[in-house]
Amino acid sequence: MPEFAQPQFPRPLQAPDASCGHAVRFSEPLALDSGHTLDGFTIAYQTYGALNRARSNAVLVCHALSGDQFAAGVHPVTGRVGWWPLVVGSGRPIDTGKYFVICTNVIGGCMGSTGPADINPATGRPFALDFPVVTIRDMVRAQGRLLDVLKIERLLCVTGGSMGGMQALQWLASYPERVRSAMPLATSARHTAQNIALHEVGRQAIMADPDWRGGRYQEQGVSPKRGLAIARMMGHISYLSETALAQKFGRALQEREAVSYGFGPDFQVESYLHHQGSSFVERFDPNSYLYITRAMDYFDLAAEYGGDLRVPFDKTRARLLCVSFTSDWLFPTSENRVIAEAAAAAGCPVEFREIESKRGHDAFLLEEPELFAAVSRFLDSVAAE
Amino acid sequence: MPEFAQPQFPRPLQAPDASCGHAVRFSEPLALDSGHTLDGFTIAYQTYGALNRARSNAVLVCHALSGDQFAAGVHPVTGRVGWWPLVVGSGRPIDTGKYFVICTNVIGGCMGSTGPADINPATGRPFALDFPVVTIRDMVRAQGRLLDVLKIERLLCVTGGSMGGMQALQWLASYPERVRSAMPLATSARHTAQNIALHEVGRQAIMADPDWRGGRYQEQGVSPKRGLAIARMMGHISYLSETALAQKFGRALQEREAVSYGFGPDFQVESYLHHQGSSFVERFDPNSYLYITRAMDYFDLAAEYGGDLRVPFDKTRARLLCVSFTSDWLFPTSENRVIAEAAAAAGCPVEFREIESKRGHDAFLLEEPELFAAVSRFLDSVAAE
Structure with missing residues (x-):
């Protein structure tokens, strides 16, 4: 039987307040696409807002590569705000005054859901690379099990950007009758060669970091930071x-009048990247980074349907809001348009929006009024049906 | 007095035939933009074709980040063909039947010109990071000294793509009367934030490679490969x-029917990148990579003229052929257009061509008939003047 539990926060970090967040421990095995099985697993998750009596206002928010279950509010580990505070919250486009938002840490992750940093029950040591490679479909399968426990039969909506959008698409294919609508944002139905290359x-x-130690850095008290x-x-x-x-x-130069003729961070853009790099390593497990990027690389929604992207949408009647951003070169409009066209061809009511933005892929996380308006209107319209 | 010499080929590589190529050793110092001075320096170079009696048919070809003086023919170190065989050669757009092509290894490089792998005369040890940071202007200054030795007062043309284009632009500013024409290709008058970020x-x-050893890997018999x-x-x-x-x-997968659910190179694009990485380290010095990328980052042609890009073109009457490629996102058309417009505003006759290509930045190295025709026509027209 699944058991409610406290999430165990990531190594090397601990949550300052161990009472924050939720987790469910599943003792029943989880069969994975690789053919391997997780004998048991934990899903850490967060909820925002209240489930209504009809249990019909649940919105599943799926995180991207570096995200976790803390979409809104203060992140208990970093002490900073969650990753989607502009979209999820009271009076926000996904209004927690109306909707019950669930956000889970993906399996393979490092914020309390089972991942490579967990103890492998077969050996008593951390899994490290003995953890099976998981797929987007495996992530969604685990989320489905969580919704069973939470007694949510049908989602009002499933959404997310980037890898979150991949999960939203996978939901439509894996559980076509459990989803009334989906908002895949700035995403793709399959990772492109350039995406794979960047991840590799x-x-x-x-x-290559000598502190990676073949993945066994935890046991050796180091980290490939x-x-x-x-x-x-x-x-x-x-x-x-x-x-x-x-x-x-x-x-622009960083706190200097002229270049240094050296290899330190002369330019602001260099300092910015250094900061992004060094703050990330304080909250993210390196092996999880390997596993989650691999799950994205393997994602190819149409592959098991002979390459016909209409087929995975065949069994659902969900409504879709597909969104891309003009300057997003990682998940460009063309990739998002393919999704919208295939779903429409399969008979789904689809709204496709390409939003003019200079912010690149990150736009889905930022202040984008056109996105906010579209999300808000779409959700309200689905809820009113 | 400068002396003609045999180029010393890179550590750890040696040319199989030490008689190939040329080099000039300068005992007079070279003052650098950083304020430092190289007490003496070597320029390794290659020539193709014959200098005419009037010494008026010389074309200086400048290499990009990972290039060297071997633009055409067989590279003596790698045994493979040079980097621009489609453009430089007999009957090629830069026709060595008509023109005398000179190509030098930049200072800071690792194919015989003075760089960080050379012995520092002050210490008797390799320079490593004691080598002064050099700029594109320093590279051009050293090339100017070589042309003095070769008794070439005026170039018919100076050209190159990417960093080679930066050198071509710098020639117009540094030696406005020594250049009859220039073809800066797929380049920029200043490295953008994205360019700097990628280099950083x-x-x-x-x-971060432990075999870098603070830059002193050579002395320790290792290499940050x-x-x-x-x-x-x-x-x-x-x-x-x-x-x-x-x-x-x-x-597409690499020699397999299905993904491996592992972290090896499942995808062809991964294998391709691995191959590119592992073959490069056999011919290129890691410290040179640091120095040359830094020179590109520092390049900002207008900076010393109050940001007005017309000024560096003020003193030259050279004709320009500026070329960009539609899918080049590293040195996009917008950056190349800025160059063409500034030079035109300064009174230079400018031809600007944006060539439709799907090949990205590398297009300038590849089979691009429109480029070839434009280069050939431009050079012939300048020569006929």
């Missing part, structure tokens, strides 16, 4: 557009 | 367009 360089940086920071720096370049970087930093 | 991540990968390979992998992503990666690799 990040993984190589982690695995420099490698993970490099991966994160590279990620950040891809999350911003060239225009955003030019407007935000240009060639 | 590459440098961090090199410096993994770090340099990661930097190179990242570079290659930026040299190709998303479309080129999709067309070349897509999600």
